[in-house]
Amino acid sequence: MPKQFRPLAGKSVLAHSVAVFESHARCAEIVVAVAPGQKAQAMDCLGALNESVVLVEGGDDRSSSVRAAVAASTQSRVLIHDAARPLLTQPVIDAVLEGLEIHDGVAPAVPVADALARVGEDGVEPVDRTDLWRTQTPQGFKRDALMDAISKSGDRSFPDEISMARAAGCGLGLVPGDEANFKLTWPADFDRAEILLGAGSTGVETVTVTGMGYDVHRLEPGEGMALCGVRIAAPLALVGHSDADAGLHAITDALLGAAGLGDIGEHFPPTDDRWAGADSAIFLQHAVQIAAEAGARPVHCDVTLICERPKIGPHKAAMKARVAEILGLSPARVNIKATTTEKLGFTGRGEGLAAEAVVTCRLDGRAP
Ligand code: MG
Numbered sequence: 001m002p003k004q005f006r007p008l009a010g011k012s013v014l015a016h017s018v019a020v021f022e023s024h025a026r027c028a029e030i031v032v033a034v035a036p037g038q039k040a041q042a043m044d045c046l047g048a049l050n051e052s053v054v055l056v057e058g059g060d061d062r063s064s065s066v067r068a069a070v071a072a073s074t075q076s077r078v079l080i081h082d083a084a085r086p087l088l089t090q091p092v093i094d095a096v097l098e099g100l101e102i103h104d105g106v107a108p109a110v111p112v113a114d115a116l117a118r119v120g121e122d123g124v125e126p127v128d129r130t131d132l133w134r135t136q137t138p139q140g141f142k143r144d145a146l147m148d149a150i151s152k153s154g155d156r157s158f159p160d161e162i163s164m165a166r167a168a169g170c171g172l173g174l175v176p177g178d179e180a181n182f183k184l185t186w187p188a189d190f191d192r193a194e195i196l197l198g199a200g201s202t203g204v205e206t207v208t209v210t211g212m213g214y215d216v217h218r219l220e221p222g223e224g225m226a227l228c229g230v231r232i233a234a235p236l237a238l239v240g241h242s243d244a245d246a247g248l249h250a251i252t253d254a255l256l257g258a259a260g261l262g263d264i265g266e267h268f269p270p271t272d273d274r275w276a277g278a279d280s281a282i283f284l285q286h287a288v289q290i291a292a293e294a295g296a297r298p299v300h301c302d303v304t305l306i307c308e309r310p311k312i313g314p315h316k317a318a319m320k321a322r323v324a325e326i327l328g329l330s331p332a333r334v335n336i337k338a339t340t341t342e343k344l345g346f347t348g349r350g351e352g353l354a355a356e357a358v359v360t361c362r363l364d365g366r367a368p
Pocket of ligand 1: 215216217240244249
Protein backbone atom coordinates (compact mmCIF):
# COMPACT_ATOMS: atom_id res chain seq x y z
CA MET A 1 0.00 0.00 0.00
CA PRO A 2 1.37 3.47 -0.88
CA LYS A 3 2.63 5.09 2.34
CA GLN A 4 0.25 8.04 2.10
CA PHE A 5 -2.69 5.63 2.39
CA ARG A 6 -1.29 3.66 5.32
CA PRO A 7 -3.02 3.97 8.69
CA LEU A 8 -1.32 6.13 11.31
CA ALA A 9 -2.71 6.98 14.76
CA GLY A 10 -6.31 6.24 13.83
CA LYS A 11 -6.51 7.56 10.27
CA SER A 12 -4.57 7.53 7.03
CA VAL A 13 -1.33 9.46 6.56
CA LEU A 14 -3.09 11.46 3.83
CA ALA A 15 -6.00 12.35 6.14
CA HIS A 16 -3.53 13.68 8.74
CA SER A 17 -1.82 15.87 6.16
CA VAL A 18 -5.12 17.21 4.80
CA ALA A 19 -6.41 17.88 8.34
CA VAL A 20 -3.54 20.27 9.12
CA PHE A 21 -4.50 22.45 6.16
CA GLU A 22 -8.24 22.07 6.79
CA SER A 23 -7.83 23.56 10.23
CA HIS A 24 -5.65 26.46 9.05
CA ALA A 25 -7.57 29.73 8.98
CA ARG A 26 -6.05 30.97 5.71
CA CYS A 27 -6.42 27.76 3.72
CA ALA A 28 -9.31 28.23 1.25
CA GLU A 29 -8.91 25.22 -0.99
CA ILE A 30 -7.25 21.81 -0.80
CA VAL A 31 -6.45 19.84 -3.95
CA VAL A 32 -5.26 16.27 -3.49
CA ALA A 33 -3.40 14.87 -6.51
CA VAL A 34 -3.47 11.08 -6.63
CA ALA A 35 -1.73 8.66 -8.96
CA PRO A 36 -3.81 7.38 -11.89
CA GLY A 37 -6.29 4.74 -10.71
CA GLN A 38 -5.98 5.60 -6.99
CA LYS A 39 -8.88 8.02 -6.66
CA ALA A 40 -11.25 5.55 -4.98
CA GLN A 41 -8.57 4.48 -2.51
CA ALA A 42 -7.80 8.12 -1.70
CA MET A 43 -11.49 8.86 -1.10
CA ASP A 44 -11.64 5.93 1.32
CA CYS A 45 -8.60 7.24 3.15
CA LEU A 46 -10.00 10.73 3.47
CA GLY A 47 -13.36 9.63 4.90
CA ALA A 48 -15.96 12.38 5.17
CA LEU A 49 -14.65 15.07 2.87
CA ASN A 50 -14.90 18.73 3.64
CA GLU A 51 -16.33 20.79 0.78
CA SER A 52 -12.99 22.53 0.41
CA VAL A 53 -11.19 19.32 -0.64
CA VAL A 54 -10.94 18.45 -4.36
CA LEU A 55 -9.38 15.23 -5.70
CA VAL A 56 -7.60 15.26 -9.05
CA GLU A 57 -5.83 12.51 -10.94
CA GLY A 58 -2.17 13.41 -11.32
CA GLY A 59 0.48 11.90 -13.54
CA ASP A 60 3.20 9.30 -13.30
CA ASP A 61 5.75 11.63 -11.73
CA ARG A 62 5.78 14.43 -9.21
CA SER A 63 5.94 17.28 -11.72
CA SER A 64 2.91 16.19 -13.73
CA SER A 65 0.88 15.63 -10.54
CA VAL A 66 1.79 19.11 -9.36
CA ARG A 67 0.74 20.55 -12.74
CA ALA A 68 -2.66 18.83 -12.51
CA ALA A 69 -3.23 20.00 -8.92
CA VAL A 70 -2.21 23.59 -9.57
CA ALA A 71 -4.50 23.69 -12.62
CA ALA A 72 -7.40 22.71 -10.36
CA SER A 73 -6.74 25.48 -7.84
CA THR A 74 -7.87 29.09 -8.04
CA GLN A 75 -5.96 30.85 -5.27
CA SER A 76 -3.26 33.49 -5.72
CA ARG A 77 -0.93 31.61 -3.36
CA VAL A 78 -0.31 27.91 -3.60
CA LEU A 79 1.35 25.63 -1.06
CA ILE A 80 2.55 22.23 -2.30
CA HIS A 81 2.89 19.56 0.36
CA ASP A 82 4.08 15.96 0.47
CA ALA A 83 1.23 13.87 1.90
CA ALA A 84 3.95 11.73 3.48
CA ARG A 85 4.70 14.56 5.95
CA PRO A 86 1.68 14.16 8.24
CA LEU A 87 3.31 15.94 11.20
CA LEU A 88 3.28 19.34 9.59
CA THR A 89 2.46 22.10 12.08
CA GLN A 90 0.46 25.31 11.74
CA PRO A 91 3.47 27.55 12.51
CA VAL A 92 5.32 26.11 9.49
CA ILE A 93 2.36 27.00 7.24
CA ASP A 94 2.30 30.49 8.80
CA ALA A 95 6.04 30.91 8.15
CA VAL A 96 5.69 29.88 4.49
CA LEU A 97 2.78 32.31 3.97
CA GLU A 98 4.78 35.06 5.63
CA GLY A 99 7.78 34.29 3.41
CA LEU A 100 5.56 34.77 0.35
CA GLU A 101 5.12 38.42 1.35
CA ILE A 102 8.73 38.83 0.19
CA HIS A 103 9.60 35.95 -2.16
CA ASP A 104 8.07 34.28 -5.22
CA GLY A 105 8.73 30.87 -3.76
CA VAL A 106 9.49 29.66 -0.22
CA ALA A 107 10.53 26.37 1.33
CA PRO A 108 10.61 25.53 5.03
CA ALA A 109 14.05 24.26 6.01
CA VAL A 110 15.97 23.00 9.01
CA PRO A 111 19.71 23.24 9.58
CA VAL A 112 21.93 20.23 9.08
CA ALA A 113 22.99 19.17 12.57
CA ASP A 114 25.15 16.17 11.75
CA ALA A 115 28.63 16.43 10.31
CA LEU A 116 28.64 15.51 6.64
CA ALA A 117 31.04 13.37 4.66
CA ARG A 118 31.41 12.33 1.08
CA VAL A 119 32.75 8.90 0.22
CA GLY A 120 34.68 8.97 -3.03
CA GLU A 121 37.67 7.41 -4.67
CA ASP A 122 39.95 9.12 -2.15
CA GLY A 123 38.05 7.63 0.77
CA VAL A 124 36.05 9.61 3.31
CA GLU A 125 36.13 13.34 2.78
CA PRO A 126 34.47 15.76 5.26
CA VAL A 127 31.97 18.23 3.76
CA ASP A 128 31.47 21.68 5.25
CA ARG A 129 27.86 21.93 6.43
CA THR A 130 27.87 25.73 6.81
CA ASP A 131 25.11 27.17 4.57
CA LEU A 132 23.54 23.75 4.06
CA TRP A 133 19.85 23.25 4.87
CA ARG A 134 17.41 20.38 4.62
CA THR A 135 14.30 21.57 2.81
CA GLN A 136 10.82 20.34 3.62
CA THR A 137 7.29 20.96 2.40
CA PRO A 138 4.89 22.72 2.06
CA GLN A 139 6.74 24.78 -0.51
CA GLY A 140 4.79 27.95 -1.20
CA PHE A 141 4.53 30.02 -4.35
CA LYS A 142 2.87 33.06 -5.75
CA ARG A 143 0.59 31.47 -8.30
CA ASP A 144 1.83 33.53 -11.26
CA ALA A 145 5.47 32.69 -10.52
CA LEU A 146 4.61 29.01 -10.17
CA MET A 147 2.63 28.93 -13.44
CA ASP A 148 5.55 30.62 -15.17
CA ALA A 149 8.01 28.08 -13.73
CA ILE A 150 5.74 25.20 -14.76
CA SER A 151 5.48 26.43 -18.33
CA LYS A 152 9.25 26.99 -18.53
CA SER A 153 9.97 23.53 -17.12
CA GLY A 154 8.33 21.76 -20.08
CA ASP A 155 8.58 18.00 -19.61
CA ARG A 156 11.64 18.15 -17.38
CA SER A 157 11.27 16.42 -14.04
CA PHE A 158 12.47 18.08 -10.79
CA PRO A 159 12.92 16.64 -7.31
CA ASP A 160 10.76 19.42 -5.89
CA GLU A 161 9.08 22.68 -6.88
CA ILE A 162 11.77 24.90 -5.38
CA SER A 163 14.28 23.29 -7.78
CA MET A 164 11.88 23.84 -10.67
CA ALA A 165 11.31 27.49 -9.67
CA ARG A 166 15.05 28.02 -9.28
CA ALA A 167 15.61 26.77 -12.84
CA ALA A 168 12.96 29.28 -13.99
CA GLY A 169 14.74 32.16 -12.22
CA CYS A 170 12.19 32.80 -9.44
CA GLY A 171 13.15 34.76 -6.29
CA LEU A 172 13.32 32.15 -3.56
CA GLY A 173 13.66 32.10 0.20
CA LEU A 174 13.86 29.67 3.11
CA VAL A 175 11.79 29.95 6.29
CA PRO A 176 12.05 27.95 9.52
CA GLY A 177 10.79 24.39 9.16
CA ASP A 178 10.26 21.94 11.98
CA GLU A 179 12.23 18.81 12.88
CA ALA A 180 8.89 17.08 13.54
CA ASN A 181 7.82 17.71 9.94
CA PHE A 182 9.81 14.74 8.69
CA LYS A 183 8.94 12.65 5.67
CA LEU A 184 7.79 9.09 6.33
CA THR A 185 10.48 7.14 4.57
CA TRP A 186 11.61 4.15 6.64
CA PRO A 187 9.40 1.65 8.53
CA ALA A 188 10.63 3.04 11.86
CA ASP A 189 9.38 6.50 10.82
CA PHE A 190 5.82 5.23 11.21
CA ASP A 191 6.47 4.24 14.83
CA ARG A 192 8.04 7.62 15.53
CA ALA A 193 5.11 9.47 13.87
CA GLU A 194 2.61 7.36 15.79
CA ILE A 195 4.20 8.34 19.09
CA LEU A 196 4.41 12.02 18.16
CA LEU A 197 0.80 12.16 16.92
CA GLY A 198 -0.34 10.47 20.10
CA ALA A 199 1.35 13.25 22.01
CA GLY A 200 -0.58 15.88 20.02
CA SER A 201 2.54 17.43 18.58
CA THR A 202 0.95 18.69 15.36
CA GLY A 203 -0.45 21.91 16.78
CA VAL A 204 -3.88 20.77 15.59
CA GLU A 205 -6.29 20.37 18.48
CA THR A 206 -7.30 16.72 18.42
CA VAL A 207 -9.11 16.42 21.74
CA THR A 208 -12.28 14.35 21.55
CA VAL A 209 -15.01 14.36 24.18
CA THR A 210 -17.94 12.05 24.72
CA GLY A 211 -21.40 12.54 26.22
CA MET A 212 -24.17 10.10 27.01
CA GLY A 213 -27.92 10.61 27.04
CA TYR A 214 -30.85 8.57 28.32
CA ASP A 215 -34.55 9.22 27.94
CA VAL A 216 -37.86 7.44 28.53
CA HIS A 217 -41.35 8.22 27.36
CA ARG A 218 -44.62 6.45 28.11
CA LEU A 219 -46.24 4.40 25.34
CA GLU A 220 -50.02 4.50 24.98
CA PRO A 221 -52.48 3.42 22.30
CA GLY A 222 -52.42 6.06 19.60
CA GLU A 223 -51.79 6.90 15.97
CA GLY A 224 -48.04 6.66 15.54
CA MET A 225 -45.02 8.55 16.82
CA ALA A 226 -41.86 10.43 15.95
CA LEU A 227 -38.71 8.50 16.80
CA CYS A 228 -35.18 9.66 15.94
CA GLY A 229 -36.81 12.31 13.79
CA VAL A 230 -38.77 9.81 11.69
CA ARG A 231 -42.56 9.41 11.60
CA ILE A 232 -43.56 5.82 12.43
CA ALA A 233 -47.05 4.54 11.70
CA ALA A 234 -48.21 2.30 14.57
CA PRO A 235 -51.25 1.83 16.79
CA LEU A 236 -49.13 3.39 19.56
CA ALA A 237 -47.99 6.86 20.55
CA LEU A 238 -45.25 8.27 22.77
CA VAL A 239 -46.60 10.60 25.43
CA GLY A 240 -44.80 13.75 26.55
CA HIS A 241 -44.81 17.52 26.57
CA SER A 242 -43.11 17.87 23.16
CA ASP A 243 -43.52 15.27 20.43
CA ALA A 244 -41.91 12.86 22.96
CA ASP A 245 -39.21 11.68 20.55
CA ALA A 246 -37.12 9.84 23.14
CA GLY A 247 -34.44 9.10 20.52
CA LEU A 248 -33.76 12.73 19.67
CA HIS A 249 -34.00 13.68 23.36
CA ALA A 250 -31.31 11.14 24.28
CA ILE A 251 -29.08 12.38 21.43
CA THR A 252 -29.64 16.00 22.49
CA ASP A 253 -28.61 15.16 26.06
CA ALA A 254 -25.56 13.24 24.83
CA LEU A 255 -24.43 16.19 22.70
CA LEU A 256 -25.03 18.66 25.54
CA GLY A 257 -23.08 16.29 27.78
CA ALA A 258 -20.12 16.15 25.41
CA ALA A 259 -20.08 19.94 25.12
CA GLY A 260 -20.43 20.40 28.90
CA LEU A 261 -23.72 22.29 28.51
CA GLY A 262 -26.03 20.64 31.02
CA ASP A 263 -29.17 18.81 29.93
CA ILE A 264 -32.19 19.23 27.69
CA GLY A 265 -34.47 20.21 30.59
CA GLU A 266 -32.35 23.26 31.39
CA HIS A 267 -32.56 24.54 27.83
CA PHE A 268 -36.16 23.50 27.07
CA PRO A 269 -38.11 23.35 30.36
CA PRO A 270 -41.19 21.07 30.08
CA THR A 271 -43.09 23.85 31.87
CA ASP A 272 -42.59 26.16 28.86
CA ASP A 273 -45.71 26.14 26.66
CA ARG A 274 -43.61 26.98 23.57
CA TRP A 275 -42.42 23.37 23.46
CA ALA A 276 -45.88 21.76 23.69
CA GLY A 277 -46.07 19.26 20.83
CA ALA A 278 -42.79 20.63 19.41
CA ASP A 279 -40.78 18.75 16.79
CA SER A 280 -37.80 17.55 18.83
CA ALA A 281 -35.48 18.28 15.91
CA ILE A 282 -35.63 21.87 17.20
CA PHE A 283 -33.98 20.77 20.46
CA LEU A 284 -31.20 18.89 18.74
CA GLN A 285 -30.61 21.68 16.21
CA HIS A 286 -30.28 24.14 19.09
CA ALA A 287 -27.87 21.80 20.89
CA VAL A 288 -25.74 21.53 17.72
CA GLN A 289 -25.59 25.32 17.52
CA ILE A 290 -24.66 26.01 21.15
CA ALA A 291 -22.18 23.11 21.13
CA ALA A 292 -20.52 24.68 18.08
CA GLU A 293 -20.34 28.01 19.90
CA ALA A 294 -18.59 26.17 22.74
CA GLY A 295 -16.13 24.68 20.20
CA ALA A 296 -17.59 21.14 20.12
CA ARG A 297 -18.38 19.55 16.75
CA PRO A 298 -20.11 16.14 16.65
CA VAL A 299 -18.15 13.47 14.79
CA HIS A 300 -20.09 10.35 15.75
CA CYS A 301 -23.40 9.29 17.27
CA ASP A 302 -24.53 5.87 18.48
CA VAL A 303 -28.11 5.24 19.62
CA THR A 304 -29.87 2.28 21.25
CA LEU A 305 -33.68 2.20 21.25
CA ILE A 306 -35.17 -0.15 23.84
CA CYS A 307 -38.73 -1.38 23.30
CA GLU A 308 -40.86 -4.38 22.29
CA ARG A 309 -42.96 -2.29 19.86
CA PRO A 310 -42.81 -0.60 17.41
CA LYS A 311 -40.40 -2.59 15.25
CA ILE A 312 -37.38 -0.36 14.66
CA GLY A 313 -35.59 -2.34 11.92
CA PRO A 314 -37.57 -1.00 8.93
CA HIS A 315 -36.90 2.60 10.04
CA LYS A 316 -33.19 2.41 10.87
CA ALA A 317 -31.94 3.77 7.53
CA ALA A 318 -34.31 6.74 7.61
CA MET A 319 -33.37 7.44 11.26
CA LYS A 320 -29.66 7.35 10.42
CA ALA A 321 -30.19 9.78 7.57
CA ARG A 322 -32.31 12.20 9.63
CA VAL A 323 -30.03 12.19 12.68
CA ALA A 324 -26.98 12.63 10.42
CA GLU A 325 -28.67 15.56 8.70
CA ILE A 326 -29.41 17.35 11.98
CA LEU A 327 -25.92 16.68 13.38
CA GLY A 328 -24.22 17.71 10.12
CA LEU A 329 -22.58 14.29 9.75
CA SER A 330 -22.23 11.64 7.09
CA PRO A 331 -24.81 8.85 7.74
CA ALA A 332 -21.80 6.54 8.08
CA ARG A 333 -21.03 8.32 11.38
CA VAL A 334 -24.45 7.60 12.86
CA ASN A 335 -25.49 4.22 14.19
CA ILE A 336 -29.00 3.20 15.24
CA LYS A 337 -29.47 0.00 17.24
CA ALA A 338 -32.57 -1.52 18.79
CA THR A 339 -33.10 -4.12 21.46
CA THR A 340 -35.89 -5.54 23.57
CA THR A 341 -35.60 -6.38 27.26
CA GLU A 342 -37.00 -9.91 26.88
CA LYS A 343 -40.42 -8.80 28.13
CA LEU A 344 -38.85 -7.67 31.42
CA GLY A 345 -39.47 -4.33 33.12
CA PHE A 346 -41.46 -1.35 31.84
CA THR A 347 -40.06 -1.62 28.34
CA GLY A 348 -40.78 -5.35 28.31
CA ARG A 349 -44.37 -4.77 29.36
CA GLY A 350 -44.74 -2.16 26.62
CA GLU A 351 -45.45 0.66 29.08
CA GLY A 352 -42.68 2.83 27.76
CA LEU A 353 -39.80 3.22 25.32
CA ALA A 354 -36.25 4.02 26.40
CA ALA A 355 -33.42 5.48 24.34
CA GLU A 356 -29.71 5.69 25.03
CA ALA A 357 -27.24 7.72 23.00
CA VAL A 358 -23.53 8.40 22.94
CA VAL A 359 -22.23 11.41 21.01
CA THR A 360 -18.54 12.01 20.36
CA CYS A 361 -17.35 15.53 19.58
CA ARG A 362 -14.09 17.01 18.46
CA LEU A 363 -13.04 20.15 20.29
CA ASP A 364 -11.62 22.85 18.07
CA GLY A 365 -8.80 25.19 19.00
CA ARG A 366 -11.09 27.77 20.59
CA ALA A 367 -12.33 25.33 23.19
CA PRO A 368 -11.02 25.94 26.68
MG1 MG B 1 -37.80 13.27 26.74
